[in-house]
Every structure is written in structure tokens, then in C-alpha cells.
Amino acid sequence: MTAAPTIDGTTQNATAQRLRLESLRKTYTARGREPFEAVKGIDLDIEPGELVALLGPSGCGKTTTLRMIAGLETVTAGRIMIGDRSVGDLPPGKRNVGVGFESYALYPPLTVRENLAYGLKARRAKDANARVDAIAERLEMTELLGMRPANLSSGQKQRVALARALVRNPPVLLLDEPLSHLDAGQRQRVRRELKVLQREFGYTTIVVTHDQLEALSLADRMAVMDAGVIKQFGTPDEIFDVPADRFVADFVGEPSITLLPGTGTGDGVRVGGAGGLKSAVAVPDGREVLVGLRPQDCHPTDGPGLEGTVLVFEDLLEFGLATVELPGLDTRMVAQVESGHPLRAGDRVTLAAPPERVHVFDAATGERVR
Ligand SMILES: Nc1ncnc2c1ncn2[C@@H]1O[C@H](COP(=O)(O)OP(=O)(O)OP(=O)(O)O)[C@@H](O)[C@H]1O
């Protein structure tokens, strides 16, 4: 592999900065409408050079959070710290934050090259053109440099927006769904290059994404958000293996986790008339819980487990997915079955998961039982 050109000849960003959000809140107020609290006091402490993926359902406050950090939206309460500095009172241009937002328009009269070089020239960077060439090559968009924004496809625009955020080599980088319009192949390649650039230059980065694979492949840590609150902040493994509550368990993981109503048996759980499973955590006898079982962890067994009837079996070549009906339960269970052991609709099957993979949540609060 030939050495990829660097943007400014350096291999690391000496100015990588810690980014902290402290009790950050946003309430939108519009005349004639009830105030709406979109961000409800969130805390995040991101290490210098760390990449954090921000995940959550539509409307949970991801873009609002990024816009407040960038200075594009006022802060209702709380603090934003970049390094040792509280930046809440600084205008966007003074925060030294690179943003790649879909809504952040390009200047229509300028070519892509001029758009990319604009901020650099304004700051009197001498090597602006060389830097633009380097970043364009790495994001597979050299052929776009002479074009005007109006003539770009949405995927091309997105790469230009990403390049514009990166070309300044910002200490803090905020990207909102940066790859959503790219086709599958390009999406993977640009994703990899983004990670390489991020490692090379050490931008402290937040990436909003709806794509779990993208989050997993990019992130050092993930923050899972719901209705204006951060539900869990941890490494991908922590979030997958030890979800803090039923929302996180349900939101992260493909195929989705199965959540079944059950009751504690001391050293495990009982699930209706289907049977029982041992759990690593003690669950008081009779406590009402939700039992979380990831399809990847559930396998047919000859021993004790949950017994049901196969409703459908999807053969996905590398493995199969069995959807199983359990007696007396509305919720169906999904289990990943090794290829070579296909099941058929109507088969009776007993499924079990190792005790440390049996997730138990309080039925009322949804919190993980620890
Ligand atoms: N300018 C505004 N005025 C009033 N409410 C707003 C405004 N901008 C956003 N909201 C509301 O705040 C909430 C959070 O919006 P936000 O755009 O941050 O969500 P998001 O997590 O980025 O969602 P998506 O995944 O759909 O982009 C939503 O309920 C939205 O309707």
C-alpha cells in the first residue's frame, strides 16, 4: 500500500482536546407553543482524541446536542467544556469545532475546491490548496473539486461536507449522519478512511448515526440516548454485554434482543409455562422481571431451557434464525442456529443461553438487576 498523503504533513494533532458536557439542557420555546425540553441535563466526558458514537431514536435530541456544542443553538442550562475552557459564550467560529451537518449548506457560487479552501484561506493557511487536494483524494472526491454544489448528488454533497469539516484539522469534530447518503461500498470505504484520519489526527469526535454497524466499527465508546437523556455511555462491548436497562438492550443489537416477562427463582428466572433458565445474577424468588435473551446467545439444547415451537426458520447461509413461539406468551423468541442444524416450522425445540448471557431487568422500572 502506498503511503496516503497527510493533510498538513503532521501525523498527530498536538491540540487534541477533552470535551465535556455538564448537565447540558435545551428547552425550545416558540411563541404560541408549549416549551419543549429536547435535552434534559446530559453529562458526557470524552477523552482527547476519542471517537464517540451517539445513538438513539429519531427525535431524542442528538442533533440538538451537537448544535449546542458547535454554537449553532443556544444552551438553556449547563456547561460545554473544550479543554479547560467553557465555550458556551463563544461564537461558532471561535470554538474551533469542525461540523459536518446535512443542513450546513455549501456556498452555491463557489466550486467544491473553493468551498473547501474557504475557511482555510480566511485563516491564512498557506498550504490551503495542498490540504484540499490531500483530503479530497482520501475521501474519493478529487473529481468533484471543479464542480458547483448545485450539480452534486446527495452522496457527493455529503462527502464534500465531510471534507470541509476535516480539512481544517479541528481539535473537535462533530458529524451528524455523515455517511447516510453514500452507497454501500463507498460507505464502508469512507467509513474506514474516516477512522484512519481520526486516528491520525486525533480529533475528539462525536458521530451521530442510525447504523449500528457504523457505530460499532467507528466508536471507542457509544452513548445511547432516549428522550433527551443519556441512558448509557460505554464501550460497544459494555453496551452489548451489560445493557443498563431494557431500552438500551432493545435499541442496540441486531437482530433485536428478545424480552420475555418472567419471575425470579433465586438463581435464575422462570418464563411462563415455557421453562426456566439459570442467571449469573441472583433474582429474588417471585420478583417480576423482564428476561433479555440475545438471538446470538440462544441455542437448542437437550438440557433445561425454554421450550416452544418453531414458527419460521430463516436460512441466512452463515447461520439460521429461528422464530419460536412459547406457550402462553405473546412475545416470540428469536434464536441464532448454526448452519448445518436447520430447524423447520412446527419443530419442538428447547432453547438455552449461558447464565452470564441471561439479562434480567426489573419489570416495573426496566433497570438491569445487578
Ligand atoms: N427549532 C426547534 N423548535 C422546537 N422543537 C425543536 C426544534 N428543533 C428540534 N426540535 C425538537 O426537539 C427534539 C429533538 O430534535 P433533534 O433534531 O435533536 O432530534 P434527533 O435525535 O437529531 O432526531 P433525528 O434522528 O430524527 O435526526 C424533537 O422532538 C424535535 O421535534
Ligand SMILES: [Mg+2]
Ligand atoms: Mg438529527
